[in-house]
Every structure is written in structure tokens, then in C-alpha cells.
Amino acid sequence: MPSLTRIIERHIQELLERNGEESVFLSRKDLAERFGCVPSQINYVIRSRFTPERGFLVESQRGGHGYIRIIRLRMKKPEERANHIEELVGDVISEQEIKKLLANLQERKILTARERLLIEVAIRFQEQLCREMFDLSPFKREALHAELLKRLLRSIVLL
Amino acid sequence: MPSLTRIIERHIQELLERNGEESVFLSRKDLAERFGCVPSQINYVIRSRFTPERGFLVESQRGGHGYIRIIRLRMKKPEERANHIEELVGDVISEQEIKKLLANLQERKILTARERLLIEVAIRFQEQLCREMFDLSPFKREALHAELLKRLLRSIVLL
């Protein structure tokens, strides 16, 4: 039998499916009551399932009229996905290769110019940190770049 | 059911939208009457929603023909926006504040949802690295987040 976490995850996904809504507003208190669990269980479900890495944004507000809002992002044109990001990026990647890859994705309209810029800036900053603050080897730096790049691309390209 | 605060906020925003006005004059008393609340609720709405951080200025006058005027700041020049963001982020910023800031920037159409997602992923990755690999103090991590966030936002806001 599935875990409570799974059941609650399903429930939230179902709410999102309804009418293809792009977001749902939840009440942590009510959800916890409905599923007979402690409220912080809901935080666990969200923390482990509805992460930005998986294409979700979460907003919340405490206090009176509080809520948890889950926003699902999806591609406008699913056929324009870049599959095989793992292969494209690999385990290690140079800045040169990153630039080429990003240019290509932009060319194919998978990324906008601004998105590409964000990715380049994020990677450049990480490069600087790893080099100047932590004195990592070039190999380690390229491995970290590969990891960061994959996460970034997966989050917005593989929706 | 949205909160009263939210409803009043919407109402004021709508008044601003009309004809793209850059400011509105309100009567605290009348507003409170219309929405069936105590007058100081209006102050709360303004204090919490129409702040300089969100790009508003507020003037008011007591007595006889008193009023509250809400002015929406228009940052046309990219350089202005960049400075604004510089201030918003500061030298140190918590993840909580980052999330609120990004939601706000999206609300103001300064960011798209996808861009917001990319930024969240980049920051989360840095957080993970700084915590797990380099064991940095919370303060240092927040300082690095501020730096990364500023660079990311500056890069695309200047376009």
C-alpha cells in the first residue's frame, strides 16, 4: 500500500490536473485534517515532491487566511523538448561546451535569450566561487558545472 | 476566500490600472465603510502591500479634506531597475526573503515564471554546495546568495 506521502502527493496532482489548472491553493491545516496526519507532514510532501527542480513553484503565507499555493509550470510546446539532457551534458563539461550547448538550445527556441543569460551567469558565478574561494581543481569545477547545468535545464526543459 | 486585505489591495490596484493612472486618491474613511472594516485596516493594507519595495509611494493628509494618495513608480530605464533590485536584495538575504522577492518580481512582470524557477534552482544548488561541501556558516551562505541573486537579476533586468 502506498505511503501517506504518496497519497497526498497524488491528491495534489489531481487538483492540478482538474481543468489543467496551473496552480492550486491548499490549506495545510485542512489537508492534514483530511488525511489524518500532523500538519508538518504536508511540508514534507511538498519539500520532497513539489520542488523547483521538478518544475514547481511554491508560495505560502502564514497567519490569518494563510495558504500554500503550488504552481506547476509547463512547456507551451511539448514537442520542443530537449530530451537526453543527461547525454548532452554528461558528467563533466567545459565552459566552452556549455556556451555551445546553450546557443544551440536558444537556436531551437527551447530557451529564451534571457533564460540562457541566467544560466550563463549562474555558471560563471559558481566557477568564480569554486576557483577563488574553494580552490577546487578544474576537473571538480567542471563536474559541478555539469551538475548545475543539468538541474537548471531539467527544471525548465523537461516539464 | 481571499482575505479582506487581499480584496482591498485588488480594489486599489484596479483603480490604478484604470487608464494606467500613475496615482489614486483614496479616502480612508470611505474605503473602510465600503469594505465594512475598521479604518486602521486600510493602513494595514497599505503598509503591507503598497510599499517602496513593491514600487509604490504613499502620501497622505489628515483633517478636513484628508486623503491617501498612492503613487506607482514606473522604472523605465534599465539602470533604475537594476539599482532598485540592488537595494531590494542587499548584502545578505534569507531563502524566505528570496522567495518572496521573486514572487513579487513575477507579479510585477519583471520576471517570467520560468526565469523565477531557474533562479530558485540555481540558489538551491548553491545552498546545497555551500552547506554540504564547504560547510559555510548560515551568514556566509546568505551573503553568497545575495551576491548570486544580484548578478542573476542584474543580468536580465538590464536587457
Place this chain on the structure above:
DNA sequence: GCGACATTGACTTATTCTGACCAAACCCAT
């Protein structure tokens, strides 16, 4: 029995709403 994932609850933090009291600007009678 180990490790990852799941569950719990005590404690913390944030937001909304209200009402009592304060301060300023106006207006009119003198």
C-alpha cells in the same frame, strides 16, 4: 542491522484584524 524515506510533535515565526488612543488640518464663531 543499515540506510533511505516517512511521520510526529514541540517550538517558532508570520499575517490579519480590531480598537483604543494620538495628531494634524480644516472651519467657524468670536
Place this chain on the structure above:
DNA sequence: ATGGGTTTGGTCAGAATAAGTCAATGTCGC
């Protein structure tokens, strides 16, 4: 012109509400 009454907005603190954090504990597959 002036001073007190009226009109209008401002401040602050407290009660109620609801979400977040974190660390301890439990569970299940290997």
C-alpha cells in the same frame, strides 16, 4: 486672528490564526 470643535488620517499593541522548522522517532527493503 484665534481657539475650540469636527473631521480625517496615524500608531501601536494584542488576540486569533495558520504556516515553517527541526530533530527525534518509526518503518521498510535489502
